[in-house]
Structures are given as structure tokens and as C-alpha cells.
Amino acid sequence: MTTPAPVVSVRDLRKTYGAFTALDGVSFDIERGETFALLGPNGAGKSTTIEILEGYRDRSGGEATVLGVDPGKGGLDWKARLGIVLQSTGESGNVTVREQLAHFAGFYPNPRSVDEVIAAVGLEDKQKTLIRKLSGGQRRRVDVALGIIGRPELLFLDEPTTGFDPEARRQFWELIGQLKSEGTTILLTTHYLDEAAHLGDRAGVIAGGRLIELGAIDELGGPDARVPVVRWRENGVLHEERTTTPGAVVARLGEPDGLEVIRPSLEDIYLTLVSTGSTSEVHS
Secondary structure, three states, rough: OOOOOOOEEEEEEEEEEEEEEEEEEEEEEEOOOOOEEEEEEOOOHHHHHHHHOOOOOOOEEEEEEEOOOOOOOHHOOOOOOOOEEEOOOOOOOOOOOHHHHHHHOOOOOOOOOHHHHHHHOOOHHHHOOOOHHHHHHHHHHHEEEEEEEOOOEEEEEEEEOOOOHHHHHHHHHHHHHHHHOOEEEEEEOOHHHHHHHHHHOOEEEEEEEEEEEEEEHHOOOOOOHHEEEEEEOOOOEEEEOOOOOOHHHHHHHHHOOOEEEEOOOHHHHEEEEEEEHHOOOOOO
């Protein structure tokens, strides 16, 4: 049985601006139906990577294919298979939400129902409102709606829930779950690590233009990064011990002052990776 080709394939991707190297040999694949989170601090190279894959920016070196096409050469038919939610957009402020979505739906061969999309992003009560009169979070929902109206095979989400309140974020996660169940492939960037953990199947961590970690969300950093730390005070002195058997350590110590067991969170692991530029074993 032939293995399907990845929806996105990147090999040794490079981007330079004069003497500045924005991307330095980035490589990864995204399989069909997968949600892949690209994580990293501001200026790490996430947006540059996405813009190259969307066909908006030329690469300086390496290879890339998106839906089987070199993104630097993709035509209108190829672009119609993509959905894109940028960090910010220049939306038309003098049309209503419904008018804008109906207009964009006309660009695609098999668009979603405008009513369906409006409901999915929670804008039913604002559908007749001019976009310029919406709040920042509501305009962000319009951005997401425009990204999914064309029923894309591959959806780029660049910081999609910026400006969302907690309830709106949860609703958005449900929408992404629906898209995943329909087989949509998703490339997500986010600063919310709980969002990456909830939505992502795998993640790549990029820092300084290099991919420093790649693997399943719950395996980033390798097993050593998840070893708990037992911390306590004795005679006013702070002690700590990393151990895979924290219960045994606690039993041995009894009840000293300030006893706590700390289990590293995804945020702890992520911050360690980006601060050290870790090149630890990559998990696939």
C-alpha cells in the first residue's frame, strides 16, 4: 500500500536578508489530517516559515511542497485549496459581516454555507453589523470565518485566538475539532501553550531560525524533561531532588517544611527549550 505524500514537506528551508539569517535549515513534514503546532518566541522564524509555505514570501534555499506544489509557483487553483488566517488583516470596514463572507465565498468552488460559518464563529448577532464597528475580538472571529469559508484542505492559523475571551477560545477549539474530524490539515502558531496542547497532534519548536525540537506534544523535550522535582526546606535551607519516584522521596523525608512536588508543565519544558536552544533527541 502506498503511503500518502505529506500535505506539507519542508527540507533545509532557508531565508536570509542580507547578512541576517531568518531561517537556517528548517525541516519537517505535516501529514494529511494532522494539526501541527509551530511554537517559538517572537522573531524566531515562525511567521517567515508560514509566509513561505503560503506562497507570500520567496525562500533563499531548501525545498518546500504544499499540497504537492512548490508554494513559490502555486497558481489560483492551488490557492483555492488553502485557508489562511493571518495575525492581522486589512478587512473591509464598510461592509457587514454577512456581506464580507458572502463575497469571499464566491471565490471558491465549494464554499461552506455563510450561515454555517457565522454560527461556527459565534457572530450570529453581529452578522448585519459593519466590520469597522466590531470589537477587536469580533474582527478576529471574522478573520477566522474568512479562513474557513472556502472549505480548505490545508488551513494556516497564525495566532488565531488573539483577542478572544476564554469562552470564545473554547468555542474556537470546538470548531477546530470539527474541522479535524472532516479531515482538514492545520498548521497552527500560537503563544497559548494550552491551545497547542489541546489542538495539536505534533509540534515543532523554532528558535533563532532553527527547529530545535519536533515531536508529539506530550513528548517534547524527551522523558528527562518530565522528571518531577521534590522541594523542601530543612533548617532554613532549600533542597530539591529530581526523581522519577517522588512518592518514595516524600515517604523518606516525612513532613519537612515547604514540602512540594513539582511536575514540569508544557510551559516549563517549552521555556527550557527556547532558553537553551536545546538540540535534544527529536521524537517522531
